[in-house]
Amino acid sequence: MTAEKKINKRIKIIGCGKMASAILDAWLKKSISPQNIYVDDPKPSKWLLEKKKDGLNINTKTDVLFDYCFIGVKPQTLDEIGLKLKTLSKKNVTFVSMLAGIKINRLEAIVGKEESIVRIMPNLPAEILKGVTAFKENGMVEAEQSENLAILLEAFGETVKFVEENKFDAVTAISGSGPAYIFLIAELMTEVGINLGLTYDEAFKLVKHTIDGAGSLIVNSSLRPQKLRENVTSPGGTTHEALAVMMNKDNGLQKIFSAAIKAAAQKSKELSKA
Ligand SMILES: NC(=O)c1ccc[n+]([C@@H]2O[C@H](COP(=O)([O-])OP(=O)(O)OC[C@H]3O[C@@H](n4cnc5c(N)ncnc54)[C@H](OP(=O)(O)O)[C@@H]3O)[C@@H](O)[C@H]2O)c1
Structure with missing residues (x-):
């Protein structure tokens, strides 16, 4: 607090x-x-x-x-x-x-x-x-x-x-640079919303309050993010469909986030040696 x-x-x-x-x-x-x-x-x-x-x-x-x-x-x-x-x-x-x-x-x-x-x-x-x-x-x-x-x-x-x-180095890669990762997610979700037919204002308002609300849920809930995710994913539903793409073992977000955040940590290590 x-x-x-x-x-x-x-x-x-x-x-x-x-x-x-x-x-x-x-x-x-x-x-x-x-x-x-x-x-x-x-x-x-x-x-x-x-x-x-x-x-x-x-x-x-x-x-x-x-x-x-x-x-x-x-x-x-x-x-x-x-x-x-x-x-x-x-x-x-x-x-x-x-x-x-x-x-x-x-x-x-x-x-x-x-x-x-x-x-x-x-x-x-x-x-x-x-x-x-x-x-x-x-x-x-x-x-x-x-x-x-x-x-x-x-x-x-x-x-x-x-x-x-x-x-x-890990801290810098997670919380120092972290806000930018969330900004990118907001940017990409808004862009996709527009591609699906929403106006910028409609898409952005939906996106920003979704991120704010989901963030507050993570902070205020006693459940871990994985459980929160599972709770909103009904089998065969729309969320399930999206997550199947995002969690693909070969080219999903897990791989991208791991590579990206490790690159940030590595950069931090290099900067501290310079
Ligand atoms: N921004 C972030 O999200 C973030 C997060 C974590 C840590 N940090 C750390 O915070 C530090 C500042 O980052 P920042 O983003 O706030 O950068 P910034 O906006 O460029 O702030 C640095 C300030 O220092 C001033 N300055 C330059 N030479 C000076 C001197 N000789 N004596 C006194 N002041 C001088 C600069 O003035 P001029 O603009 O006139 O040069 C500027 O106002 C960095 O070391 C960064 O690693 C930043």
């Missing part, structure tokens, strides 16, 4: 594009006041600049101490902000990196092994407070830092804590 707790911590965000803005939006709605947030971004968006009048600090030079530093730049920009990160070390800051493919030891090499570092992998439904965030802490994160971090992460959805960092 998403938390409604407020916390009084000072947070720096370095790089506030799509993902960090979704996270920031959730915090401003629920857990933290804008005066406690300091954003560094070379070209702050209109949305960010709007928040300035509520007290959000953007590209300010004030010498304040932070509890958390969220890193939201692209992975290839990490070296560029290395010096800035280094100046925050030895000040009891917890560094939280959302950078895909960047391992904790790479961050430790920049800020120091004795620093508290957390690697997170959020996903875009954070925008509507329905994200799911995987996270892994290094050995230096203390209980209180960890508790407050949980509040910050739960402000935009669910969390899954990991002990093994090597699972992050």
